[in-house]
Amino acid sequence: MEKILIVDDERNVHYSFRRVFGNEYEVISAFSGAEALEKATDETLRLVLMDVRMPGRDGLDTLHALKQLRPELPVIIMTAFASAETAIRATTLDAEDYVVKPVDVDSLKRLIATVLRRRAPQPAPAELPVVALDNSAVPILGHSRVMQEVYKIIGKSAARDVTVLITGESGTGKELVARALHTYSRRDKGPFLAINCAAIPETLLESELFGYERGAFSGATEAHPGKFELAHGGTLFLDEIGDMPPMLQSKLLRVLQERELYRLGAREPRRVDVRIIAATNQDLESLIRSGRFREDLYYRLNVVRIVLPPLREREQDVLLLAEHFLRLHRRSDAQGPQGFTDDAKRKLLEYSWPGNVRELENVIAAAVLHARGRLITAEDLVLTEVSLRPAEAAATSPPPAGTTLESLFAQHAGNVFATTERLLIAMALDLSRCNQVQAARLLGISRNVLRDRMKRYGL
Numbered sequence: 013m014e015k016i017l018i019v020d021d022e023r024n025v026h027y028s029f030r031r032v033f034g035n036e037y038e039v040i041s042a043f044s045g046a047e048a049l050e051k052a053t054d055e056t057l058r059l060v061l062m063d064v065r066m067p068g069r070d071g072l073d074t075l076h077a078l079k080q081l082r083p084e085l086p087v088i089i090m091t092a093f094a095s096a097e098t099a100i101r102a103t104t105l106d107a108e109d110y111v112v113k114p115v116d117v118d119s120l121k122r123l124i125a126t127v128l129r130r131r132a133p134q135p136a137p138a139e140l141p142v143v144a145l146d147n148s149a150v151p152i153l154g155h156s157r158v159m160q161e162v163y164k165i166i167g168k169s170a171a172r173d174v175t176v177l178i179t180g181e182s183g184t185g186k187e188l189v190a191r192a193l194h195t196y197s198r199r200d201k202g203p204f205l206a207i208n209c210a211a212i213p214e215t216l217l218e219s220e221l222f223g224y225e226r227g228a229f230s231g232a233t234e235a236h237p238g239k240f241e242l243a244h245g246g247t248l249f250l251d252e253i254g255d256m257p258p259m260l261q262s263k264l265l266r267v268l269q270e271r272e273l274y275r276l277g278a279r280e281p282r283r284v285d286v287r288i289i290a291a292t293n294q295d296l297e298s299l300i301r302s303g304r305f306r307e308d309l310y311y312r313l314n315v316v317r318i319v320l321p322p323l324r325e326r327e328q329d330v331l332l333l334a335e336h337f338l339r340l341h342r343r344s345d346a347q348g349p350q351g352f353t354d355d356a357k358r359k360l361l362e363y364s365w366p367g368n369v370r371e372l373e374n375v376i377a378a379a380v381l382h383a384r385g386r387l388i389t390a391e392d393l394v395l396t397e398v399s400l401r402p403a404e405a406a407a408t409s410p411p412p413a414g415t416t417l418e419s420l421f422a423q424h425a426g427n428v429f430a431t432t433e434r435l436l437i438a439m440a441l442d443l444s445r446c447n448q449v450q451a452a453r454l455l456g457i458s459r460n461v462l463r464d465r466m467k468r469y470g471l
């Protein structure tokens with residue numbers, strides 16, 4: 013357990029902090045500044061949480077002395093009122109952070125965890141660098157070899173101003189990688205703008221990207237810069253590039269070649285300094301073959317290619333990501349599940365994850381709502397697609413001779429319905445904090461039906 017020091021002159025403060033943090037940390041106490049300085053000589057001490065208003069030696073003086081003694085020791089300051097002066101002085105004295113009493117326990121817990129993580133001694137480099145891009149700005153997780161390769165390409169291409177094409181199935185993290193490329197580039201102070209080429213109708217997409225001059229079309233009462241101009245000095249992320257209409261493909265190609273563009277209705281070109289990152293989950297090579305994507309544009313975009321592997325090819329990362337999403341979606345009351353049963357882990361590993369990381373996140377978020385115990389069980393994990401792993405594939409196909417579609421449907425539709433029904437009921441109970449009248453109303457069923465289903469599903 014990591015050791016933290018609480019400095020406060022009020023006994024009840026120590027009492028409540030011990031109750032709140034006692035399970036996670038070894039809590040030691042000091043009741044004055046002098047005592048704090050004495051205890052801070054303990055080399056194993058990891059963090060100090062200190063009230064600034066104490067009789068005798070003032071908290072800020074103590075902070076100053078502490079920082080001289082142990083410059084690397086993080087100190088979080090607490091105060092009864094938010095005074096700009098104290099905050100500013102505490103910051104110039106290198107306090108880690110500053111919280112106002114009465115403190116919100118959950119956010120303080122998070123703060124302490126973050127500070128400790130940041131200060132944690134770097135583990136000795138193993139064969140694989142552990143979580144290569146665990147920067148809080150861009151939390152891309154994954155230890156697998158394939159992701160290690162992705163990190164390397166990001167690292168190598170981020171700072172060079174090259175155009176990058178990111179491909180991968182839906183939900184594999186393409187947008188996350190695009191953001192990482194921006195964050196680690198020299199353009200990180202500039203804007204990062206994203207536009208989804210599949211979600212916007214062609215004419216609108218054109219004016220969104222290139223902007224327009226006043227009077228360019230009816231309704232254009234004022235000139236308007238497009239995303240290219242707005243992203244000047246930064247990065248423009250063209251998502252779902254495979255869906256870009258042919259006319260716009262030509263215009264985009266021109267921008268990439270000339271580094272200038274014409275707003276709709278403009279006579280003069282404008283220069284733009286934008287780095288382009290494009291992404292798609294389609295097979296651009298086959299779109300080229302069928303004449304739906306320009307080959308010359310493809311070569312312009314595909315200067316550096318990052319291929320994100322589907323989740324089923326990085327089994328190693330599944331549990332890591334699952335734990336991450338569990339922490340992310342855990343209920344704030346700390347009552348929620350803390351981990352997974354072995355069966356649940358097996359189920360996560362055996363599944364084929366057609367929706368990749370996004371699907372995993374959704375499944376974990378639902379399971380957190382669903383779970384009743386300290387651990388998420390296999391039952392709590394509602395997987396929507398039939399797994400196509402060999403064992404199960406053998407069980408489902410080929411169907412025994414004489415199987416009709418009707419009989420297959422009858423057999424499986426019941427499961428789908430029951431699973432969904434159980435999930436919805438569990439969620440409604442959760443949302444209504446187990447108030448059955450309210451839950452029944454949410455679900456649009458009577459209270460009697462609700463009771464019956466709760467019994468049936470063991471809720």
Ligand SMILES: Nc1ncnc2c1ncn2[C@@H]1O[C@H](COP(=O)(O)OP(=O)(O)OP(=O)(O)O)[C@@H](O)[C@H]1O
Pocket residue numbers: 151152153154180181182183184185186187188189293333369370373
């Ligand atoms: N390696 C990862 N570590 C942590 N979170 C991830 C990782 N990969 C993806 N995610 C999360 O999964 C979700 C989906 O990722 P993202 O939106 O980047 O996928 P995408 O490839 O752009 O999907 P789509 O093709 O559907 O747009 C996001 O919430 C993202 O934060």
Ligand SMILES: [Mg+2]
Pocket residue numbers: 186187251
């Ligand atoms: Mg995306």
